[in-house]
Amino acid sequence: PLILGIETSCDETGIGIVRGRTLLSNTIASSMDEHARYGGVVPEVAARAHLEALQAAIEAALAEAGVGLHDLDAVAVTSGPGLAGALMVGVGAAKALAVGLDKPLYAVNHLVGHIAADILDADAEPLEYPTVALLVSGGHTSLLLVRDLTTDVELLGETVDDAAGEAFDKVARLLGLPYPGGPQIDRAAVGGDPNAIRFPRGLSRASDMAKHRYDFSFSGLKTAVARWMEQQKAQGNEYSPADVAASFREAVVDVLVTKALDACAQYGVPRLLLGGGVIANKRLREVAIERAAKAGVTVRIPQLSLCTDNGAMIAALAAELVMSGRQPSTLAFGADSTLPVTEIQVAESVGV
Ligand code: ATP
Ligand code: MG
Ligand code: FE
Numbered sequence: 001p002l003i004l005g006i007e008t009s010c011d012e013t014g015i016g017i018v019r020g021r022t023l024l025s026n027t028i029a030s031s032m033d034e035h036a037r038y039g040g041v042v043p044e045v046a047a048r049a050h051l052e053a054l055q056a057a058i059e060a061a062l063a064e065a066g067v068g069l070h071d072l073d074a075v076a077v078t079s080g081p082g083l084a085g086a087l088m089v090g091v092g093a094a095k096a097l098a099v100g101l102d103k104p105l106y107a108v109n110h111l112v113g114h115i116a117a118d119i120l121d122a123d124a125e126p127l128e129y130p131t132v133a134l135l136v137s138g139g140h141t142s143l144l145l146v147r148d149l150t151t152d153v154e155l156l157g158e159t160v161d162d163a164a165g166e167a168f169d170k171v172a173r174l175l176g177l178p179y180p181g182g183p184q185i186d187r188a189a190v191g192g193d194p195n196a197i198r199f200p201r202g203l204s205r206a207s208d209m210a211k212h213r214y215d216f217s218f219s220g221l222k223t224a225v226a227r228w229m230e231q232q233k234a235q236g237n238e239y240s241p242a243d244v245a246a247s248f249r250e251a252v253v254d255v256l257v258t259k260a261l262d263a264c265a266q267y268g269v270p271r272l273l274l275g276g277g278v279i280a281n282k283r284l285r286e287v288a289i290e291r292a293a294k295a296g297v298t299v300r301i302p303q304l305s306l307c308t309d310n311g312a313m314i315a316a317l318a319a320e321l322v323m324s325g326r327q328p329s330t331l332a333f334g335a336d337s338t339l340p341v342t343e344i345q346v347a348e349s350v351g352v
Pocket of ligand 3: 110114137276308309
């Protein structure tokens with residue numbers, strides 16, 4: 001099926017077009033620059049930017065794919081989770097398109113979309129199940145067990161406070177670096193010693209294992225970095241910002257990879273899929289690949305343009321739903337900022 005996917009859950013206006021499992025186009029307009037002076041995504045600004053960018057993004061995606069609106073078999077949209085106001089812009093546009101074109105509409109889960117991105121990687125072997133998936137971005141840090149993309153995704157754990165990308169953004173700010181912090185920390189860490197300072201690994205104590213084995217916490221880490229820097233200053237010590245950046249990054253990477261591989265071992269799953277914008281982090285890829293190899297786990301990382309928020313992954317998930325015979329969504333859905341990952345598709349109509 002030929003499907004156009006609309007993604008507006010955060011600061012990327014993503015329009016993607018797929019034919020079955022083939023990627024035809026993936027247009028992304030980001031309002032990231034507009035958020036830079038606030039040090040993080042401002043929901044109201046993001047929603048307004050989606051409204052302004054959508055029309056042009058849809059036209060660009062259609063042109064690149066070489067198809068017209070009337071060729072589409074279905075429209076797909078992110079219903080949640082994400083920023084409510086931002087989601088509403090995409091949901092409104094998708095409903096209007098579907099009604100205007102008289103095409104079926106599929107409202108889907110953003111997090112499951114991140115997993116579906118993997119399907120579009122033409123060079124990779126087909127995704128096998130079950131697989132553990134680690135999704136890390138500015139808005140979420142989630143560990144999932146995927147038994148079947150269209151029917152069975154289980155949340156093993158998630159962050160109890162800041163997302164991993166958010167931690168990069170906040171620590172970058174402590175170091176006087178601009179937003180977005182991830183690439184800045186990467187740059188600042190060059191030549192730094194990752195073992196110079198032992199920063200805390202959140203929720204990794206033996207006492208955390210019962211309730212929070214697969215959960216993450218990064219706000220304590222951010223505070224630890226702030227406190228360490230204050231102490232050095234108070235004592236008049238010189239310190240290397242490269243060591244701080246490298247040691248902070250190591251703490252994040254270590255806990256992400258450790259918990260993901262623990263899940264693989266615990267559930268007997270030799271596959272780990274990575275997704276989300278933080279996957280751009282070279283150290284994270286490096287450590288994940290190295291430790292997974294030792295554990296006999298295969299790591300899958302879609303190309304970066306499919307890892308960050310995009311519309312193609314939303315279209316890809318809808319294509320899987322169509323191909324597995326699922327009914328379209330009714331128009332009785334809205335923007336659900338806390339949509340649980342178990343709700344892969346929302347408002348599916350009852351078959352006749
Ligand atoms: P969502 O949470 O809905 O996926 P988002 O826009 O916050 O949305 P992405 O666009 O996928 O997420 O990723 C942006 C985040 O990734 C930012 O927090 C940014 O700091 C982080 N990031 C980008 N590059 C790197 C990097 N090299 N290392 C670490 N973090 C990075
Ligand atoms: Mg983003
Ligand atoms: Fe995302």
